[in-house]
Amino acid sequence: MQFYHKIPGKLVIAFAAFVLLIVAGFIMMKRPYVSFSLSPQESLAVMSGDAHLLTLADAKQIIRKEDPGYYFVDIRDPYEYVKGHLKGSLNIPLTRLLDKAHIRSFRRLMADSVKVVLTGKDESSVNAAAYLLVQTGLRNVMALEGGYGMLAGENDQDSIPREKAEKAWYDYAALMKAAPRASESVTVAGPAKVKKPVKPQPARKGRSEGC
């Protein structure tokens, strides 16, 4: 306790340090620029509908009319974009989609009620990105059905250029029924047997060879 009395103004110094700490904390604390604004239940309701899916027929019409109410964003990698892209579309690679500058411009487009249409290799490559943006409150973001390859009508090997990717293309139950049961036809078609020419090896003579 003797030392306690020897430092003058100790209370003020301690207090100043404390205040400094708190002020520094206030300054460092940042509100995240992008966060989810839709609750999970709201998102579920949004995702259940088709409101954020731009059908191919509509997209073709928009492109033909050069509708200013739609803005196409290509989320593929730059090298794929360079190889060929929709005329007038902007390239924002998937990983940069949540950059502050892009989010800001998306918000501005939303204020002007312009729709942002994400295009990519196929629908499943833009689907998650589009709904991620929708969940952050960008109600104007849409996913293009089919994707760029589909729109351009090119036969891209990588993409799955099929319409209505979520529709059942086959009648699965009928397909399983069509397969005859094992008891009906037991034709296990194995590979045709190949006779292996087995050469009898000549008996070695007494001498051992090599090591």
Add this chain to the structure above:
Amino acid sequence: MNRTYILMALIMFLLGAGLVFLPQPRNNRELSPEQILLSLNEPFRYISTDQAARRIIAGDPALLLIDVRDSAAFAAFSLPGAVNIPFSHILDEENQALLAEGSKDYVFYSNGDILSEKAWLLCSRLRHRKLYILQGGLNHWVETILRPPVPAATSDAAVFDQYDFRMAARMYFTGEGELPGMRKAGESAAQRSVRPIARPSGKRKHEGC
């Protein structure tokens, strides 16, 4: 001395008032959009139909297939061992409890991979782990496992191995036999029957090592 105390108390009050302007507390029960965007780029959030077939046949206990289509579609056809959680019920309490267990690899599937990806997106936002999507969904399942395309004769050996596996898996899932419009199972296998290379004739000379 008394004045100092009053001043200090005042400053503390001011700091306390500053709390009002603090941003909302972060929701730690959910992932941030940036974290999800990072995992969007990872290819291993998908499970291929081959991998799924392999694991179903092996009876992998750590695999749980979740059918997110509606219950009528599930009743008509489903993958072996799958449970049905229709997409509209994915946020129900008991279904969330199932996913929260985290003891298995949860593989969402639907007709394509659009609906299952939506389920994946919602559930990974809610911090569930080990969630996967069956790539291409049931449509791709039919095209690869139930009706595997016959590889070109010039294909790699690995492609033929994959084809052989798919034919075997097809037999496993459908019960043997041919589907209408299929090539015969043995046909391509016979084509590529390997003729062993005959040994060069003539006696081998003593050659040491």
